[in-house]
Amino acid sequence: MARTINKHRTAMCGRIHAPQGKDCDEYLFAATKEGGNPRRGSTRIISASDNSTAGARLGGFYKSRCVLNDDAYYVRIK
Numbered sequence: 001m002a003r004t005i006n007k008h009r010t011a012m013c014g015r016i017h018a019p020q021g022k023d024c025d026e027y028l029f030a031a032t033k034e035g036g037n038p039r040r041g042s043t044r045i046i047s048a049s050d051n052s053t054a055g056a057r058l059g060g061f062y063k064s065r066c067v068l069n070d071d072a073y074y075v076r077i078k
Helices: 002-013 048-064
Strands: 022-027 042-047
Touching: 002 022, 022 048, 042 048
Parallel strands: none
Antiparallel strands: 022 042
C-alpha cells in the first residue's frame, strides 16, 4: 500500500516545489484507488503541519472505521 501511496503522491505533486514549512496536498487522497490522477484531482500548497495533521486524522479514520483496500466511503466537504 505504501508503494501505491507514494506513486499517487508523486503523480500529483512530483513537479511542485513547496517552500520550506509547506507541503503539496493532493485530493483525491493518495491512499485511495482513485488518487494519483492529475486530470481528476487537485493540488494546493498548504502548511506542512496542517498536512501532517490531516494525514494523521485520515489514517485514524481508516483505522477506527476498519476501512480496508477497496472499501467504499463517502467524503462530505463542508
